[in-house]
C-alpha cells in the first residue's frame with residue numbers, strides 16, 4: 309500500500325513538472341519587454357492586440373476559451389496560452405514570464421482579484437480597463453501589497469479614465485486650492501450610427517447598476533438616492549446631463565486630491581425602469597447578461613470607431629468661487645482605448661513605472677492624453 313502511494317505521488321510530481329515545463333517551453337525566456345494580453349479574443353482585447361505592433365509590442369495572447377483564442381492568435385500571428393483565472397498556480401507560473409499583464413477580461417468584479425493575486429506573486433506589472441468603482445477601491449486598498457511586490461497597478465487605462473483624468477488634472481492645476489471638479493461628457497459631439505458600447509462594457513455597467521449609487525462628496529464616497537440632473541447650453545444648444553458613476557470619482561481623487569468630483573453624461577435615452585428592477589435580483593441580472601450576449605452587437609462598428617467624437621468639459625472651482633474650464637475632443641471611446649492602453653504599456657516597458665497603485669495622469673501628467681491620436685485640448689478659461 310505504502311509503495312503504491314509513493315508511486316502515485318511520483319506520477320503526480322512528474323505530471324506537475326512536465327506541465328510546468330511545457331508552459332515554460334512556449335513562453336518567453338526573458339520577461340523583459342514581454343506583455344501578456346489576457347481576454348485577448350474579446351472585442352477590446354482584439355483591438356489592442358491588432359494595434360500592439362505599432363507600439364513595438366509583440367504580445368502573447370491569453371484567455372480561457374482554447375478555441376476562440378487559437379482562432380484569433382492564428383489570425384494575428386502571435387503565440388497564445390490558454391489560462392483560467394481559477395488556476396492560481398498556473399497563472400503565477402505564466403505571469404513570471406512577463407513584465408506586464410494587460411488584463412482585458414471583464415466584468416472585473418469577477419476577474420480582477422485572481423489576476424492581481426497572481427501578479428503580486430509573480431512580480432508582474434498590471435493594467436486593466438475597469439470602470440467598476442468597487443473594483444478600483446479594492447485595488448486602492450491593496451496599495452501596500454503592490455509596493456511590497458514592487459509592481460505598478462494601474463486600473464482604467466482606457467477611455468474611462470485616461471482623457472478625463474488628464475483633463476481633470478489640467479484644470480485642477482490652474483485653480484488655487486480647488487474643492488470641486490465637474491466633468492461633462494457629450495458623447496454626441498460627432499454622432500455616428502451604431503452601437504456605443506461593447507457587450508463587455510454593458511455587462512460591467514450592469515455590475516455597477518446592481519450596487520448602491522456612490523458619489524464622491526467632500527472626500528468620501530457617499531450613497532445617494534438619485535443622480536443629479538443638470539441643464540446646460542453648450543455650443544448654443546440646450547442639453548440635459550445626468551450624473552454618472554465614472555471612475556474619476558476614485559482615480560481623479562487620487563490624482564488631484566480634489567474632494568468633490570461630479571461627472572455628468574449627456575442624456576441620450578433613459579434606462580427603462582424594469583432594468584433597475586431586474587438588476588437587483590440575481591436571476592434578473594443573469595437574464596440581462598443573457599440578453600446582452602445574445603441580442604447586442606459585439607461593439608461599435610468600424611465606421612463609428614473611425615468617425616465618432618466625444619467632447620469633454622472639465623471645470624475646477626475653489627471656495628472663493630474662482631474656476632477654470634478646459635475642453636477635450638476625443639476620438640471614439642474604443643479606438644481611444646486601443647491606443648491609450650498601449651501608450652501606457654509602452655511607457656511601463658520603457659521603465660516609466662512606480663510601485664503601487666497609480667493613476668494615468670498622476671503617473672504620466674496631464675498631457676498624457678494628448679499623445680493619443682485624434683485628441684485635442686483647448687482652454688475655455690475662468
Ligand SMILES: NC(=O)c1ccc[n+]([C@@H]2O[C@H](COP(=O)([O-])OP(=O)(O)OC[C@H]3O[C@@H](n4cnc5c(N)ncnc54)[C@H](OP(=O)(O)O)[C@@H]3O)[C@@H](O)[C@H]2O)c1
Nearest residue numbers: 347350351352353373413414437466467468506508509512
Ligand atoms: N475603461 C474603458 O474605457 C474600457 C474600454 C473598453 C472595454 N472596457 C472593459 O473591458 C472589459 C472587456 O471589454 P470587451 O469589450 O472586450 O468585452 P467582451 O467582448 O465581452 O470580452 C470580454 C472578454 O473577457 C473574457 N472573460 C469574461 N469573464 C471572464 C472570466 N471570468 N474568466 C476569464 N475570461 C473572462 C471573455 O472571455 P469568454 O468569451 O471566454 O467569456 C472575453 O475574452 C469590460 O469589462 C469592459 O467594460 C473598458
